[in-house]
Amino acid sequence: MVFIVVVMGLLIGTLVTHLAEAVLGRRRLARPMCPYCTAPYSPLQWSATLALLTGQRRCQQCQKTFRWPRLIGELLVAVVWGVLVWRYGLSWRVGYGMLGLLPLAMIMVTDLEAKRVPNVITLPSIAVMLVLGTLFGPALPNLQGWGWKMTPLGALTAFAALRLLVWLGVAVFGEGALGEGDITLATYVGAMVGFPLVLEALLLAFLLGGVGAAVVLVSRRGSLQTAIPYGPYIILGGALTLIYSVEMLGWLLK
Numbered sequence: 001m002v003f004i005v006v007v008m009g010l011l012i013g014t015l016v017t018h019l020a021e022a023v024l025g026r027r028r029l030a031r032p033m034c035p036y037c038t039a040p041y042s043p044l045q046w047s048a049t050l051a052l053l054t055g056q057r058r059c060q061q062c063q064k065t066f067r068w069p070r071l072i073g074e075l076l077v078a079v080v081w082g083v084l085v086w087r088y089g090l091s092w093r094v095g096y097g098m099l100g101l102l103p104l105a106m107i108m109v110t111d112l113e114a115k116r117v118p119n120v121i122t123l124p125s126i127a128v129m130l131v132l133g134t135l136f137g138p139a140l141p142n143l144q145g146w147g148w149k150m151t152p153l154g155a156l157t158a159f160a161a162l163r164l165l166v167w168l169g170v171a172v173f174g175e176g177a178l179g180e181g182d183i184t185l186a187t188y189v190g191a192m193v194g195f196p197l198v199l200e201a202l203l204l205a206f207l208l209g210g211v212g213a214a215v216v217l218v219s220r221r222g223s224l225q226t227a228i229p230y231g232p233y234i235i236l237g238g239a240l241t242l243i244y245s246v247e248m249l250g251w252l253l254k
């Protein structure tokens with residue numbers, strides 16, 4: 001069962017990562033194509049994972065390798081979906097959480113490829129998640145006991161926290177590492193996991209970001225300004241909160 005879900009995750013991950021590249025390139029998703037020369041990919045190259053495994057990672061026309069964030073986006077969907085079903089089995093709540101992850105996989109691609117968090121992805125996702133979360137509770141698997149306030153409060157908490165951090169970043173460093181896109185991204189994560197788990201997601205993002213910045217500084221491969229964007233840490237914080245929601249909720253309410 002888990003194996004089937006992982007394969008499905010790779011397929012859906014392939015679809016949403018191509019959608020994300022289509023958004024970046026402002027083009028319609030006719031069929032998967034090379035982002036450099038727009039030559040169509042052969043079916044074996046549609047999935048970055050499959051292309052890597054079958055040794056076809058280069059475009060047949062311009063010989064450039066696919067952009068590696070697509071691989072991360074695909075694997076994010078496949079791995080998190082697999083872990084969710086492995087831990088919680090199949091239920092509509094697990095499916096709800098699996099769907100909630102998809103906008104995050106798209107942002108993983110756009111943020112790593114172009115340091116962009118397109119509003120065309122985040123704003124509709126926030127709107128949909130606010131409605132669904134108010135009706136059915138946060139998109140957490142195996143959620144028991146929820147109130148309609150959890151979702152709007154989660155979104156509001158994330159929005160306020162990131163707004164404050166962006167202001168602080170600008171005040172202290174001039175140009176902060178955090179951008180406006182990180183605010184909308186975190187707002188979506190807050191709506192997805194709700195309050196109080198949004199605190200856990202933000203804390204995880206903060207810790208992972210700290211570790212990432214330390215690795216960059218220690219390896220002297222660049223300054224904090226050239227470090228990778230902060231969005232992926234927010235996404236990982238949200239994904240880990242999806243996976244460990246039940247344990248964390250019990251721990252937070254203790």
Ligand SMILES: [Zn+2]
Binds near residue numbers: 036
């Ligand atoms: Zn090409």
